[in-house]
């Protein structure tokens with residue numbers, strides 16, 4: 001765990017136990033999915049008097065509802081989830097949603113791992129980065145958690161944790177599932193997915209989803225599976241028509257390409273992004289070299305004139321068409337705020353972990369959500385009530401994909 005100077009020390013006893021639990025949870029949560037594997041999250045543990053005062057004030061209402069007096073409040077720990085501006089994707093407006101969804105997925109897994117160690121979230125207060133900071137007069141939203149708060153971090157929500165129960169073996173199970181979850185971009189087995197498994201996944205988020213449970217709200221997310229051939233063909237057709245836009249959009253492709261690592265060693269050094277093997281499956285060195293040249297932004301600018309981006313879109317559409325299912329997650333609201341989007345990320349984590357437990361793998365195809373016209377077509381096609389925020393093919397893996405790298409878990413943690 002790192003802090004900016006002056007280095008504070010964690011409170012004794014309870015603090016030590018929490019610090020250990022937080023480090024274990026952060027190791028697990030570091031394996032959360034994120035767009036381009038950019039890992040745009042941060043978590044501040046409030047140990048300074050000022051930061052704790054702010055966190056307590058933000059959660060005062062929830063504490064009152066729970067009947068907690070000032071003495072009881074001393075027993076709580078507070079975490080502040082943040083978006084790390086230095087790590088976010090910015091090339092497309094839709095990346096804003098993807099970043100918050102990624103942070104929400106991370107928060108969900110982190111809080112589950114803490115709960116499995118006896119630290120249960122019992123209150124969440126969202127801080128709208130663009131709006132006034134509720135209940136805190138004259139506060140600069142970026143600095144309300146004191147001088148140690150990293151300048152690049154935008155606070156999203158404060159979570160209060162209380163030590164609750166003696167944990168069972170949930171932590172080991174959670175760790176196993178999180179490590180087993182990978183994006184699999186290879187071919188899927190054609191066999192039909194058991195409808196009962198899909199029905200179980202459709203209620204994603206209605207079980208233990210701490211970000212939502214702690215906020216006392218129900219899901220505002222619709223989960224929609226597509227197993228019917230005609231529906232899958234329609235989604236594949238959307239991918240065929242729009243899937244080349246990422247490659248032909250200069251800024252978007254330059255940003256995507258900056259996350260492609262030369263080889264495993266390069267990926268390990270950077271701790272983020274993906275290799276060509278993770279994107280396209282294992283390949284012989286000559287093909288890898290050819291792909292590296294073809295995908296370089298300078299080459300792509302030339303190749304798009306001969307329709308190379310359309311060829312890549314057709315290939316992606318073909319794998320979507322051949323997959324036994326696809327899934328879309330949508331907010332019930334057409335213009336969800338920060339809170340809904342972060343909680344949508346928690347539902348996504350819940351869904352993806354549930355799918356992993358059911359032996360299923362996912363391969364998101366976000367390109368059809370990243371442009372408003374394509375997204376509107378998808379929403380119309382599926383009859384979604386509001387804004388779609390995640391779409392993926394779904395099936396049983398025919399080949400294993402190597403796991404992608406991660407930054408050190410401690411990179412995301414700060415004492416504030």
Ligand SMILES: Cc1cc2nc3c(=O)[nH]c(=O)nc-3n(C[C@H](O)[C@H](O)[C@H](O)COP(=O)(O)O)c2cc1C
Nearest residue numbers: 033034035036037098101182183364365366367404
């Ligand atoms: C919101 C979101 C959108 C994503 N969109 C895509 C996508 O369009 N294409 C893709 O191949 N992977 C996509 N991914 C998967 C990430 O690239 C992947 O999670 C990341 O590289 C880490 O790899 P892992 O999931 O195997 O751990 C997305 C993930 C998230 C959370």
